[in-house]
Structure formats: structure tokens, C-alpha cells
Amino acid sequence: MQRKNLSYIDFIFRSGLYILITTLPLFSISAQERCAVPKILEERARNNPNLSTQQFENWLSSQQILQKVLSPLRTRKEKVTVPVVFHIIHNGEAIGTGGNLSKERIDRQLEILNEDFNRLNADTTETLDEFKALASSFDIEFIYAKQDPDGFETSGIVRIPGSLVDYSYQERSILTAESYWPAEDYLNIWVADLAGGSLGWAEFPISNLEGLEEASNNRLIDGVTIDYVFFGENPDSPTFESKGRTLTHEMGHFFGLRHIWGDGGCSVDDFCEDTPTARNSSTGCNLGKITCESLDMVQNFMDYTNDACMNIFTEDQKSRVRTVVENSPRRLSLTSSPALEAPPVYDVDLGLSEVNSRYTGSCSGNFNPQITVKNQGLLPIGNYSVQLFVNDILEESIIVEDTLNSGEEKTIYFSLLNFNEMGEYSIFYNVDLIGSFLDERTDNNQKIEYYQRIQQASLPYEKSFNNITPWIIRNPDEEESWQIFDVGLGVPFYGNRQNFGEREDIISPIFDFTTINVPELSFVFSQVGDSIPNNIKIYASYDCGRTFNDLIFSNSITDLSTAYPTDTVFIPEHRLDWDTVKIDLNRLKDEPSVCFSIVAENRLSNNFYINEFRVQESSKKNREIDIIRWEDVNPLVCNETLEGVITVKNVGRENIDSYEIQILENDNLVNEFTMNNEVLVPGQETQINLIIPVPSSNINEYEIQVITPSNDADIVNSLYLPFSNDCVEELPPLRLSLNENGRDNWYEFNPDKDAGWTFNPNLLAVNSNSSQINTKGSEDWLISPLLDVSRVNYLGLIFDISYRKPFRQSETFEIYISDEGGKYFKSLIYSKSGDSLATSLGNDIKEQLIWRNEFVDLSPYVFRNKIRLAFKIKHDNGQDVNLKNITFFVGQSPPPAYPNTLEPFVIYPNPVQNEINLHLNLEIAEEAFFQILDLNGKVMLEFIEPKILNQFISFDVSQLAAGVYILRLNTDRISATERFIVIK
Template sequence: MKKRYHSYLKFLIRSGIFISLLFNILNLSAQEKCAVPKILEEREKKYPELSTQKFENWIAEKQKLKNTTSQRNQKVLVQIPVVFHIIHNGEPVGIGGNLLKSRIDRQLEVLNEDFNRLNEDASETLEEFQDLAASLEIEFIYAKQSPDGTETDGIVRIPGSQSSYSYQDRGILSAESYWPAEEYLNIWVTDLAGGSLGWAEFPVSNLAGLDAASNNRLIDGVSLDYVYFGDNPESPSFESKGRTATHEMGHFLGLRHIWGDGGCTVDDFCADTPSASGSSTGCNITKTSCESLDMVQNFMDYTNDACMNLFTQDQKSRVRTVIENSPRRKSLTESKGLEEPPVFNRDLGLTEINSQFTGSCSGNFSPQITIKNQGLFMIKEYSIDLYVNELLTETLEFTDTLESGDEKVVYFPLLNFIETAEYSISYSLNLEGAFEDDRLENNLKTEYYQKLQEGNLPYKKKFQNNFDSWFIRNADQEETWQQFNDAIGVPFYENRQNFGQKEEIISPIFDFTTIDVPELSFVFAQVADSIPNRVSIYASYDCGRTFNDLIFSNNITDLSTAYQVDSIFTPQFRLDWDTVKIDLNRLRDQESVCFNIVAENRLGNNFYISEFNVEESTKKNKEIDVLNWKNINPLFCDEELEGILTVKNIGRENISNYKLEILDNGKLIKEYIINDEVIVSGQNSEVDIIIPQPQRENGEFEIRAIINNEEEEIINNIYVPFQINCLEELPPLRLILKNGNSDNWFEFNPDKDAGWTYSSNNFAVNSNSSYITKESSEDWLLSPLMDVSNTNYLGLIFDLSYRKALRQSEKFEVYISNDNGKNFNTLIYSKSGDSLATSYGNDITDHLTWRNEFIDLSPYVNRDKIRLAFKVTHDNGQNIYLKNISFFVGQSPPPPFPNVRKSIVIYPNPAKNDVNLHLNLDVAEEGFFQILDMKGNVILEFKEPKILNQFISFDVSQLAEGMYILRLRTNRFSATERFMIQK
């Protein structure tokens, strides 16, 4: 090989299972077209047994064997059956992505021209490369028969479930329409997102131990953007001549980019393609890199379609080796799709039934089936048997003539089902007289009828031990909805081969005219997979015959509740579950409504539902709520209270007038009439308020938001406790938590939920986020008022622990009141979710993970007074824990206190120039310090008005060598420590 094989290790990290052209079509020349590096990295992480190294070793061995047996130059034309899946957005044929057949025909022609060197521009190949150009001897043809053996034109047109698809959606795209990859080359043509032109699944070897390759069979094929499909002079950036398909087909058959996705030292494993430093764009045929002329005309470069015109001999050898040996490549050349569908002399068959499942309210069902003479000879005598739950119910005999190709709809007498249940209805077709049917596999069809039970509203269903009146629709007869402890679910984890499998479960029928404002809610659990299972809920208004109204999809609302696991997920904790609520107000006049929950397999983990409820919505047409207050400090001295209230329109309609009332001990002391703004439903608004100075030392304000809704007065409120609290403290200061005592700190919750509480196990205070379900409820913890007028530097340190659940996200903020404690007007710390987390998980653990936080408060000193507020905003997730909350005199956090059982530590010892004194007392008080020599002479003494947790450094460079004594005395504590000075 001309390129060093060890450079392949670099390529290992830079390639992918899907070779994908991903680039911005508005700036084509400036961006990479392929998602190779990222995707191969994902592939090898997920399937180490499918490593590129193993594949290349395998293909090298196969090529060596092929060359030994003198097969390299043997001309053997192989055919591959192609099915084009045209995934459009509902447009008529010829509009948008629903391409004309002539455009598809042309693309097929381009593939055959390019792969057989019949392209008109073959003569433009540079002279240096003419002798290297090769015909790959491959013919792509439309599949001649479908998987069920019927005739096909090789084109399937399907309206997609998404308007566009990225390469991360490749599983979703393939599930829209798929034929078995062992027999058919699937080509999906649609609107690709993110600037992608296309991508392809790379082949795998059939080495022992690579069985996991079968995981990819349901997405095996080529995906192309319809704009760059076939001839399209109007395609952006360059004129499409169908070479995107040629490029991606090369990847599908094992070819890599000619620059090896790495540069001069990285190999594409074809010796006759010159090394290149990178991809090429446009059509610079004189481009050189790696000390040689680049083969910019190769189909596996990134040049414009009009520039591409050749594959090489070594590329041919590689492709032919793949076709002759690789699973799902070799089988294509032997596919039944290459053959005309079988034709029999006498073949009377049943066509597909209209719907495999049919629902009804009345119990009446009219069986009908279509028969077709699919043979060459006419048919004169035949009969059809009707079975209900495998019991023969009716036989119809016919003697009319059906010519070849004739169809006939057969109607059976009306069936009436009394019991609420599911019934199987089977049709069996028989030839009568002297002749037998030459093909029997199309003579039996089965459908299912479900008489649904009526449910009363409000409806609450807990799936604790049964399905009751719910019906399962198991179309594929594979694993489906089943009971799991106190929930129902689908065991998708055990069914990772059945990509796209849809499992349905049907609710009872409800009369929505009996409820004013209906709301649906369901409780669910699912881990966060890279491609989550698709969950949709459809409504039917004809007793389950059709479900056409999509009322919920997790394409909009993520249904992940727990972190990803590498085993079967089973919900164990409260936070593994969550609830989705769906406003069904538009269904309020429907007399017959039932729901179909459809869970679609995306090769993820199990999905669970524990509750399904349809009730009267608590949401009013007009309602306003008081969310929180800002700036107000309920600990006051001699002033009135000023602040901002945040209110939210939680009703269905926009509101333009409401009022706020402030009550003290039930007495109205202030009122605000708001009628000068419109608050849109779901939006917030802020109101400046002033509360007169209370006449009592402590109490509680009630703040009400009031609005009239259909002649009903709707009131929501919060509570703000107040207290005359003018006691000042000097820093340093610590929140003492022994025995739950919080000293002069003040805590409250405006919604009167559980606020900060003392956790004796952790010697910490914790929020009660796990117990508080109200949206945006808050816990407040206020520090004492501190006199910082003579403080030059001040810092705040605290230890924090927060275990973040997947779906919930608490917020923690610290505010400072720097106007002598009047208002909390400055936010100095704010973290939430991942930035706040010290660990992750839905479980509750006794082993908390702590992080030390530091806030420099020095910008707020040298003024009279400050006060701090610690606020948690709840999301009903995990609790937030705080401990070691300390204000210390200093501009940077002190070093951690040594792990000793002392309240005072001196180091270094012996010292040379400086001695550090580290204090860690339980109670802050006045301290007296002395340094004495060994004769008891006082060398230095000083007094600190308040000591607690200081870190003090002494300059001892002027002291002589020897032993000294440090003595500390407070009103309740004394300590003596020796230290040595050694020059």
C-alpha cells in the first residue's frame, strides 16, 4: 500500500457507520459535507465488535484471496434490486418532494452510467488517470416484486411523519417505509435537515463475532435529499446531476472518501487513488497536495457533480469484494426482487383488508372482503368462509365468472356483538369444483373487531393489576403492552430488532358533552435514550374505527424521566415518574371519544404508564396568580416595605384588569387596581408595591390577586411574614446548626409550604423541594443584619449539595440588601439544574456530594449595613442542602481547616518569616491574643472585637529563633499553642 497502515488508527476516530454528506448548502465550499468522524465514533463506542480495523482486515484478506484466484479482472455483471421510498409532505406527485417518476428514472440511469463507466463525461477524465478508471460492472434495476410477492414498479410514496429528517433521525426515516434489506436496496428520498445531501449505511463483514451487525438491518440503505436527486439545474450551490446518489452508493458498497478523512498520512485503502490533504470542492483539476496531483474527479470526493466522472480499478476491486462477501450486499444479488412475481394458472386470492382493527360502539359489524383473480385462467366456482373467534359462522358460495385480473367485493350479513370484547374475524377463500388453487398463502385474512366499553367522566384509571376495559391492538403479534407491577408498559428493551414496531392500546369511549373543560393527564416513565421511543396519543370520534386526530406527541414534549441505563429500566423512585397534562377543550362537544396510545419502538428502553385520567380542568378562563415577591425585605426597622410582585396570567384568556390586596391580620391595608395593561395567557407581569410600616413587631401579610371570572371571584394569594429585626452583628458570622438552632437567621415560604429545615444527619439545612408540588414555590433564608462599616474585605463561603433529577431542575440564588438592609435589590449568585448539581440521579442517597462555594462580598462593605437572602425555587425534584454558611473577614476563601479536633491551629511549625493562625470556633465573640517567649514575657498582644473563623497571618521575621507560645482567650474559651521559629 502506498499509504502507511498505522495511520489508520487516526481514521478509526474520524469515520462513521453512516457516511453522510452534512454541509450548509448556502456555504458549500466552506464546510465539511460528511458526518463521518462523529458517527464512526458513536458506532465503535456502541458496537466495539464492528470496529473499522476488523472490517479492513477482513476485506484485505478477501481481496488477497480474490487476487490469488485470478478473479480481479473477470467481468461479471451483477444486478441489485432498488426500491425508492419517496417520503413527502403530502404534496401531489410532481410537487416538492413527491418527485415525478421521470426524475426517479433519470437518477437510476445516472447510477448505472456512473457504475459502468457509460457516463458521457468519462472522456473528460484527466489523462493521468485514464488507465486507472474502471467499470464496476453493477446494474441497479427497479425491484420487480414486492416482499409479499406482488408486482411492483419499485417506487413507494409515503407522507412522512416529519417535515424533514437529520441523520440523527435515520431510524425514524427508515421506519416510514421499509423493505427487507437482505432482499432490497432501500433508497429513501426526502427533505434532509441540517444541510445534508445524503448518507449511507456502511457495509459490515461476516466475521465470527460480528453478529451485532444485524442491529442495523432496519436502517440499512441510502438516504438522499430530494433537491439533489437526479437532474436538477435549480439545486443550490451546484447543479445536481445525480452524483450525490453515486457518491453515497459508493459508501453503501464499502468505498471511503479518497482523502481517508484525515489527510496525507491517512488511507482510503485503495492504492491507485493519490493521497490528498483533504476534500476538494468546485472543480480545480490542477489541485495538488501530498506531493501529487489530487484525483478531484473521483466520485468519492466532494467536488461538484459536473466535475465527477470516475471510479478506479482498486475501488472496483473493493466494491466487488464487498458485493461477493458482505452480508446484506451479497444477498441483494440473489434477491427475489430481481425476478418477475410468480404467475399461476389458477390463483384466487384475498387482497388486504381495509383495517386490521375495527372499533364500534353499537356492536354492529358488517364484514366485507375483496377477492381478486391473480391467475391466468378464469375462475367460475369459489366460496368464502367467515370465522368469528375461530368458529365457522357463514359460508358464501359463488358461480359467477372472474376473468384474470378481476376483483370483487364480498359482503357478509351484519354481525351483532353484545359483549364488550375483542373478536377475531377470519376470511378463508376456497376454489370449488374440479380445480385446486395453485397458491394458498393469499387465501386467508384476519381482522379484529373491538366493541369498546363506555367510560364515565371524570375518569381515573390506575393500571395496578389489570387492563379492565382497555383493548390492546397487537398488529405484528410481537411483544406488546403488558402489566408491570403497578403500571402497564411495552418491553422494548427486549425487542431491539423490531425497529418501528407500533404497539397500540385503546381506551373506553367517553361522552365529552358531560364535562365543561376536559383535561387529559397520564403518568409515565422512560429513560433518556439517544433515540427515545415515539409515543403518540390519537383521538377517535367514530368509536375507534379511525384515529386521525393527533392530540399528543413526544416530538414536542420529551418523555424522558430517568437517566440512561445499560439494562432493563424499571421505575423505582418518585422522580422516575412524571405527568403530562393535555388541554382537550376543543373536544368538549364530542359525544363519542376514545383514545389510542401508540408506542413506537426506536430501539430504546421500556416505556411505562401508571395512570390515565380525563377530568375537569382546574384552569379557569380568567385567573391570575401571585408567583413571588422581589426586593421586599420582611425584616424591617423603621421604614415602610417596598418591592415588586410578580403575577402570572394562569387562565385561558388574556386579562386586562385585576386587583391586588394587602392584608394584615385579615385587615385590608393597601389595594392596587390594575387596568392599564394586557397580560397574555401564560405570561408574567410585575407590579411595584409599597406596604405601610406595620404597627406590630411581627406578623404576616397576606397578598391577594383577585379577578372576576364569569361572575365568580377568583383569589390566589401568598404570605409574607414580617418582623422588626434591627439587631446588628459584626462579621465574622456563621449559621449555627447544632440542635437545629438557627440563631438570628430567619426562614419562610410565601406559600406556607415546608421551608428550610434542619437535617441532623448532615448537620445542614435543606430545602423541601421534594415535597413542594406548587410550580415556582420558594424557600427563603435571611441572614442577620451585619454592620460592615469598618470592614475592608468580606467573603461568604458555604457548602452546597444538590442531586439533580433528570426532569426536574431547582434554582438556588443569593441576594444582597446593600441599602442598609431595606430591600434585596442585588443578585450576587444564581445557579440551577446542571450548573447547580453536585451529583445526578433520581434516587435519594444518604451519601451527599458537596461543593464549596465562595462569594466575594468586598464590593458591598464600607457602608452601614447589609443583609443576605438565600432563595430556592422548587421544581418538585431533589432537596438542596447547605452547611458551613460563614461570613469571614477576607477577600479570598481561606484554605481548608486542617482535619484536626482543635479550634485553633498554627502552621507552619516551625516557621521562618510568617505564622498562620487558623480559627474555627463554634461561637463568635471577642478575642484576646498574646505571643509570649518561654520566660513568659509578652512579645505581642492585640484584641479582635469578634473572632470565629478567621485566617490570620503574623510576620515573625524579626523574632529570634526559639520556642514561643500563642495564647487565646474569650469569655468562654481559652487555648494555648506552642510554635517554633527556625531561621
């Protein structure tokens, strides 16, 4: 027998059919692929990129540990009861024939389930001696549900002709829709003819950790599904004799158990310590199987062995299952379900069934009210009336005189209602007996639903949410819901952590999309980055809010976390606490009636907020080429032509096969190109080499234009190339000066003409101004002077950096070194972004910056003789990057911290024997004259350094006799001396 979980789905191939399938070219399933878990998991990962089984396991482990520590004797020994409903989905056969199983077979399957889960199975005596001490009872009893969702008595068995002949796991939503009872109160077990060789599958329990977002959304398929052939006892089942253990196995998955080999091999665990590791699944019943240097537990219900071989669950499996039962919301709620108790039985009891939908609407304002009446009492009822109230005003009363026998029901149809005014209408139904009989139970005599006539709004549309009107809230659970806060529209999830999985809807006005060419929806949102963000989706309706079936946005694709987690209720305070999502609605442009439902699902996280909602003409054109960035830059030239590579991108919606590039200087055209050699599809980038004639002036700016032809006006996008004829060479050491009168020939390159790098003398730093630049991905450069490194063997770069990383945005800082004597910047020597760049974290702006010192060894590049460095910032509209103390020094390792002194240099060691070191720290680089003198003023050694700043200088003093000497330093600005002692 083969059983395999898909984390949520246990997809199992029926062995008999497997042999048949492998002979068919259509399927091409090899023996190694008889369980399609890898393919299904790949599909699941694509659809839910945040899904993480490991995170669920971490949560489950923490719950188990907590429970063992705090309450070892708590409900572990208390038996819990779970109500079961069997949905028998058949093909029209008589009861007891084919898939329409007999009640006796269903009864026996329920007995088997209870035997296996409580160690009452007759084959416990066959458990191997090695494992008998580990065997455990789960103390869980499964019973037939005693009342249905409407409060009527039930046998716990529902028989429904299916819409399909058989069902694959991909069609499980179709199968469960054939017959479904709320998964919070009923353990749904669907029994049908399963396609694809599947024996069955089960849904894993939901948790409150990141990675299982889809579990709550799957409440409509939550339960267990079994092929009718392997349901209960069936000696005629193929490959092995069914003894009802397929349901036992799948029920283990339903309560959180994994396969005992962990679906991975010896190194993969099933998170139960007392189940030995196994390399793979087992078939047949090889009791001596050893795969991971220990005896495999092939008799465990969570292996793939034959039914007759299975007979054990373990203590750790019990701990795992009971942890899930006592903590996972929909498993816990089963143990207190009203279905555990039979409904009260009265002689006279007339009640109303639930309405189909608590909320509805239509474009016309017409509504057809109807309600179903059921005689739930023992005696027949002959006369009763059903009333319809609209907003608490009696609209219509219908008297029925037909006899309604016990258990019978009748649907009552009222006159058509027309709601002309916009807004919400409560539709209230009530049933009363007529005559001398009194209804002995009245709590089932009223039902309510709501009709919402949604207001229309013109486009473009903008809502800032300082009030709700004309939006409409749908709040079926009458718990937390959308409301207005000081910061905008939100849901107070933080204070409502008991309502896991509940959905809160708010409905927009209706828009006519035929009045807009290219529609775009955008909203501004805020939410902390909890382990599981709240589930946010936006659906579109084309029938004025009656149905919302078109999912246009989901945060499983676009993360909506904007701020770091907090232990208190989250209220957005800072600019970076908010961000914007834009949704292209071009496919809706011909729809005359569209409204949106924003659905927030409670994931036990913090509050979620929206403060702007817009529907307007998209900024995205049908045809547009834009310049994205410079790939190579040489804005500093020495009498040569300017060259470079730019990247352009098709940012429109249509293919573009022709566009122009023009280069202008002082609005005069100096060069142009027609690009028609390739077709650019939407989103495609390409690189273009640019050669520009020798500039007519030493300092100026070129404008690079890319022109896209259009049926209307041509679309022109520009990038700017400021340049300077800068051939001045500097010698190291060198430090960036923040003196406004001169910056040592440092140069700012700002192709977008936005804020860019600026010098801040108050901070003694340069600032990227990323917080002011809205164009994400734009770049700015800070370029060093041309350095003559021909006279040094070693060269280092040190600088201090400060960057407070926000939660959502991430700036990138890179350093390039030039090739070809400072002409191009192609060699990347430093790159950090996000967390690796950060010196602190937070969306707020701190007054005191936190700095980190960085060192880059430039010695491998001194062979080039002349170099430049470019410091590039890539903006993300987050926080600013600050740099200070950018210094080139002569050396191969970062210098130690300079002593806390105002002196321009220090000497060490002192006394000295052979070699003395000078640690220099000047504010301005300049030429220096050094002398070593004895106490009589005799010059023992002297030399000139063409430029000093902050480097180390070593002197060989081994030839000096023992004694006291004086080191003298003279520059144009300073004169300083220091004594030192030579010892022998």
C-alpha cells in the first residue's frame, strides 16, 4: 500500500492502477514517480512562495515543549470526542452498491478508526517487542455527528450523486463542494471514486505561523478524502486487502502526523523522536527491514505497508496529535462542536434554514427573497405564517395551510423587492404557528441577511478614508471589522486574536471602466512584519457586488509588510511605515460595472491599514522606451571623446521595433541614432554604446534623449551626462574635504538631476538623499580625483558609513575602480545592500547616526598607475546613506585607531631599538620635511615626503647610538617636534 503526504494533501497511488498506468504513454510514470509529491510540491511552491512546512514544524515543536513543561497531566489522559460526517459521493447506484456504500461498511470503518486511535485494535499483539513499550492510545473518540449545521437531527451520513464520474486531487474543491459542512464543527470525510490511482488525501491542520497561509483559505476542503474501494473492510481491494487503515493513515495527517521516514531519508525527521529514521517508505510487511542502521517501524500506521501489517502509533505521535487537537483552531473547535450533542426534540418545532448568503446585491436593485421552512418536531404542522421585514418594517406575510410532516421542508418565495436607494438593507425572516399550537422552540424561528445597493462613482477616483461612506462593510461574524482610525482605514486585528481565519470585507463603489483608457488601481498600506502577515486580497465583481470571483491581488505574491514587529498595537507614525501597490487593470477597461472587495483575513497578527485608494489612468503607456541607467560612465575626461553604455527598457505594453536616441548639448543636436535592429517586448532591456564628440567646453552637460514614436505625441525620456575636463592628478594619501572652497577635485555625477550626493558640513559627511528620490533604482555617483599611484606599492581605502535600514526599502552602495587610467568604471570592488549595509534598523530617523568603519585594500590596483574610484548609490526611497572620513592612505591594512590626542603625529615604540613608526593624522594633505636631530641639534637624518595625511612612516634607526633624539616635522601649516629614545 502506498501513502504519501503532500503536506496539505496526501496523494496516494492505487497500486493496482499504477501497474496499468505505467503501460500508458500518456502518463509516463516510472516506479520512482508513483507518488507525484515532488511535482505537486513544486506547484504548491510556485503558487505560494511563502509556504514553509518547516515553520509549521517549529511552531508545533514549541507548542509540544510548552505543553510538556507547563501541564504534563493536563488533557493528555482526557478523552476528546470529534464529530464526523461521511459524505458518500456516488454515481447513482443503489445503497450498498458500488460507491454508494452500505451503512454497515461505514459503521465498521468508524469502529476501525476508533480502535486504531485508541490502541484497541485486535492486532496489537503482533507489534514487535522492540516497539511495544512505545505504543500509545490517542484518547480520541470519533462519533457520528448528531445534528446538522441547521440544528436538525442527522445520522452523520450524507449521500449525494456526484457531478463527476471520479475525482482527482486537483478536483478536490469540486468534490468537497458536492457536500460540505462547516469544518470548524464537523470532521468532513468524503468517500468517492478517486481518479489517477489515488487512495486518498488529507489536509494538514492550520497553524498561526508563516508559511501556512493557504490552510485557512482551504476551510472548504478541510477534511479527509478516501477512495471508496479502500474505505472500511474490503477483501476485494486491489494489491492488498483493505482493513480500513487508509482512513487511519490519512486521519494521522489530518491531526498533523508526518510519514515516519520524513519524506526525505535518514537525515530527515518526522518530528517524533520515538519513530526510528528510515531511508524510504515500506511496502508489503518486511518486519526485519533496516535502512538507517536501526530497525524500521514498518508496522506504524504512518508508513506505506499493507493494512494487515499496520498496528501502532507511538507516544511521541500522540504528543504531536494532542498538541494539534489542543492548539490548532479548527481541530480544537471540533472538540466542543454542537454536533456532539443531539438537538432537542420537541413535539412542535418549526424552524428556518440558514440563508444561502448573508450578503448579496445586484445592479438593478431587484432582490428575490426566499427562505426554507422545516418541521423539526415530531407532530405534523398544518398552519403557519412567514413574515418578511425590510429594515424592521413588515414588507409581506405569507400564510401556509399545507400540512408539513415531521422532517419535511418547504421553500417560501416572497414578492420581488426593488431597492432604489443606495445603501444596506436588512432582510429579516420570521415564522409563526397559526392556531392553538405553540412552537416549543423559538430560537430557530428567525434568520437575517443583508442586501447592499452599491453607489456608483466616476473615474478617476481617489479615497483618503477619513470616513467610510460610500464604501460598504460586510461583517458576517460581527466581530472585528474595518473601521476608521486617525491614520486611515484599518482592521483592529491586534486585539482580536481569538478569531483566527475570520474574513473582513469592505466594498468599493461601482466604476464604469469604459470611460478610461488604461485603468490602474493603487492603494497605500501599512502593516508590521509579523511571522504571518494578515492575508489581504482584492477581488473584482462585475455584477454590482453579488459575487466576487475575480482575484486581482494577493499578498501571497506581494508582501505587504512595511514596519518592524512590535509587542504593542501598531500605529503607523513615519513615512516609511507606508508603501504603495499599483495594479494594472488593463484587462478590465471594457467592463461597464466593476466594484472591488478588499478582504482582510485574521492571521493573529497586528493591525492592517489603508489610507489611500485610487483608480485612475495608468502612468504606463502603450508604447514607451525609457533610459534605465548608465552601465559605464566617464564624466571626467582628458581631451578625449565621451563614451559609455546606457540601458534602455520597453516600459510600455506593446512591442517596439523602432525608436530614436538623440544627444544634445545646450539644446543643440550633436548626434542621433535610429534603433530598428531588434524588437523589444514589454519589460525587455537592451544596451546601447554611445560615442559623443569632444565637448566644446570644459564643463557642461549632455542630454541623452530616447524618443518613442506614438500615434499621439512622441514620448521623450531623458538622462543627463554632466561632464568636466578634469586631468588634475592627486598623490595619495588623500581625504575627501568638506570645505566648501574646494573638495580636492571630487566630482558628483547625477544623471537624473535629482537630489543625489550632497555635502553636509554639519555632519562632516556626504549624504545620498535617498529619502528624497522617488525613482526607485535610480543611481548617483561620487567620483574621486585621478590618483597617481605609480609611487606606492600599497594603497588602502577607509571610510565611515551610516545607514539606518527601513523594513521594506533597501538601498545599495557600491564602489567601482576605473580602468584605462581613470576613464571607465568597470571593476566592482565593494558592494553592500540592505541588512549587510545597515548600521541600524528602523523606519524612524534617529538624531544620532551609528557609524561603521570600512576598509578596502586597493593594493592590487596600483599597477594601473592612475586610478579613480566611483562611489555609487542605488536609491530605493528609503533612508539616506552617509559617508565620512573617506581617505586613501599608503598601506595594506586598516590603521589602528589614532590616539586621543590633538598632536599631528605620534611615535611608537618609544623607546625604540631598530625601527620607529610615525602615525600621522593631518586635516589637509600637504608636502612635509622630516628631520631627526640629536640633543646638540646635529641633523642625523632628513628627507621630504611629497604628500602626507594619515599614513604610517617607518624609520630605520638601528645605526643611531643609544640616546635621546628629536623628530621634527615641518609643513606649510605646522611645525611639530617629538622626543624619542634609542636603546641598545
